Amino acid sequence: MLYWITLMRPDTLGVIGLGAIGGSVAWQAARAGVSRIVGYSPAPAEGVAAAKAGAITEIATSARMVVRQSDFLVLAAPPAAAMDQLRSAAAEIRSRGIWCTDVSSVKGPIVRLAQSLGLAPHFAGSHPLAGTHRSGFDAARSDLFSGVIVYVTPVEQGDAAAREVEDFWSGVLGAHPVPMAAGAHDSLLAWTSHLPQVAASALAVALAASGPRGVTYGTGARDGTRIAASSVEMWRDVLLMNREPVLKALEGLEDSLGTLRHTLLSGDAAALTNWLANAAEWRRGLGE
């Protein structure tokens, strides 16, 4: 009997940026059986580490070299750098019909850019919910995406590319792709991810500026500021690119602190109880 097997896997996967996310994409694809994975990092040591771990099969010496050899391309640099790479690679992506996606936490700008570059048949944005406060290939894992939600944001008229990108996440990496419009994604993430980042960093900035030195911080302070240690470059790009929704969410946090301030100044125990109880009820509803 003869079986026809359609392989969803790319022949050659290209990954630009071999940090926690890009390194994990390459590594998990290698484990899944993608036979050729070309990777590039502007930090040569990252490429060497990725090759040693078996996450990539070839180290490229430039981003361009990755583009030239891939039939599926993942841009895994911080958001602004990923947009630059998309601009540089656009002609080759169009002429060679490469599938392409990125992995950043803000999707509107890169999706609009892809649209303006005529990449609707080739590009869809991705955002795997697998962020970590750690950076570099050292933070990469070979099973990071198993069971993880990945938002996939299509370009207008880009449904074929979005399907291809979804198939890559589910078929190769075992993740759960969830299609979503880029604008809806960015409004959502402003609350669920960008505001928590801002809150953690703001608390860390306040403690760094005025908090006591050389003292013991308990679990609450440590948990509450952990993601403040995340990549500065990445978050600079995300916050600037998602400015309007982040400012709106920030206003929500400032209002909440304003309510507390008013409550403390007036010594209103009932209002304070109410404020704390709202917070506790919401958090208990999330589970541990």
Place this chain on the structure above:
Amino acid sequence: MLYWITLMRPDTLGVIGLGAIGGSVAWQAARAGVSRIVGYSPAPAEGVAAAKAGAITEIATSARMVVRQSDFLVLAAPPAAAMDQLRSAAAEIRSRGIWCTDVSSVKGPIVRLAQSLGLAPHFAGSHPLAGTHRSGFDAARSDLFSGVIVYVTPVEQGDAAAREVEDFWSGVLGAHPVPMAAGAHDSLLAWTSHLPQVAASALAVALAASGPRGVTYGTGARDGTRIAASSVEMWRDVLLMNREPVLKALEGLEDSLGTLRHTLLSGDAAALTNWLANAAEWRRGLGE
């Protein structure tokens, strides 16, 4: 050969409040060999749970009954309730020469109260850095205090009582007592503990009020709001009792968020990088 052994342990330990902290004090003391432990909780089920676990040897039916039988008394109710209990017990503490301490996260008010009640020879405040967002005896552990820092805040002229309380924490429970003036403690904790609590609760309140419903929250949001689930009654008391230092710390957080808002509005990438880098550097300095 004959050895004289001085036991540092109380003959009868009394614990009022059998939640995460009070329940753990009783339980760990039982494990350490204190033979008689009388406990009271306003929630009868907590007393039963504590007795079943072997954390207490006797369930008292009132706080007063605990006081009457103890030679070392731990007030482990929320701060305002603990102060009421100290008022009610003062005459008995003085006449029977009971050693007494509490466990709350704010120390000025109860230390001043002890002073005014003439309890300097008997009372010192305690604050074990072993808080948890979970409540009730269900959250108690029989080894909670091993190696944990416990701030001990003496009443003026109360050095003998402070030494006795320190000996209890170190000799019986294996903790590390650190003596500190109550005022200094409250200023310190406003930053290291109360501000992180406020930040977590404010983020939870903002997300509860305006955040999206039924969506997936990642590690950052979950870690950053975990302690928002803590006891409402306890935090109401702590924040009201430590109002001035908390308002000052709150101003630090509001300033930090204000800097971010200004930076985002003006699109100043260098200032935003600087703000995020300050946060990251401080948090990386804390370790994981």
